Amino acid sequence: MCDLSLLSAIAVREDEYFLAGRMIAVSIVHGGPGPHFLSKDLVNHIVEQSLFSATLEDVTDEGIVKVLQEIQNAATLESLQDLIFKNSTLLQTAGYFRNVKNIEEKQTIVKEYLRWYVIERNHSVIKRFKDGLATLQFLTALQQHPSVLASFLFHTEKKLTATDLENLFKAELSPAGSNQRQKESTTLCFWSDYLFDCEGVS
Structure with a gap:
């Protein structure tokens, strides 16, 4: 499943995200197959829906997963504050370093960080990918009729026989x-x- 979290510097430089979007648009418009490998969170963002359901399993960096798990499992407000201070650089990078006043905020921190990791930090390449999807007006059709067209993009678990x-x-x-x-x-x-x-x- 692809969420663009593993950016390739070469792909960015050579504008391959735009080309990928264009190839997908041309394929679907001409009756060919869709990719069926994009995450639902990415597709929801592309069609401008606010649904977001990423979990720690969607994070590819083991160090980040460990930190977010520790925050998620913090049992007391004091331990949560210590973890936030200890990992301030990581959280500042995403813009989510802040003073917490109750233990329930740990879920918000993890959820907001996941959104930044999957969507916001990839804003520039997602934009180029969308520019590619705009080929032959596919992006417009996708945004107007997501219930019909989004399934061409979603990752599926269908086993190849x-x-x-x-x-x-x-x-x-x-x-x-x-x-x-x-x-x-x-x-x-x-x-x-x-x-x-x-x-x-x-």
């Missing part, structure tokens, strides 16, 4: 009855057996 992979290819066979056709048919049987054996291993 041997049949799916087999259907991606169409063999161009020699005329029926020819020696070459017999060899091709044997090869296709081996290919099919191989795919189903692979599926069985997974």
Whole structure:
């Protein structure tokens, strides 16, 4: 699942986020497949909906995960204040370093940091990605009809099957009855057996 949290400096420099958005727009508009790998939080942001449900599992930096877990698990106001002070640099970077007055604020701090990590710190590349999605007016259609089009972008857990992979290819066979056709048919049987054996291993 992609939330753009793993930025590539080369991709930014070469404007590949714009190109990715453009390729996705062109594919969907022309009846091709959608990417099905974007996080729901990213798609909700793109379609300008306020829904946000990221969890610590969406953070790829183990050090940050550890800090946020400690904050989330703080049992007393004093321990929470100590953790915030100890990790002030991390929280200041996101703009969420502040004096807390009750233990319940720990959930707000974690939630706000997650939003910054997934969305706000990636603002410039998300903008370029959206510029790419605007190709052929796809972004406009997506924002006007998110209930119809957002599913083309969302990450899905659908498992790739041997049949799916087999259907991606169409063999161009020699005329029926020819020696070459017999060899091709044997090869296709081996290919099919191989795919189903692979599926069985997974």
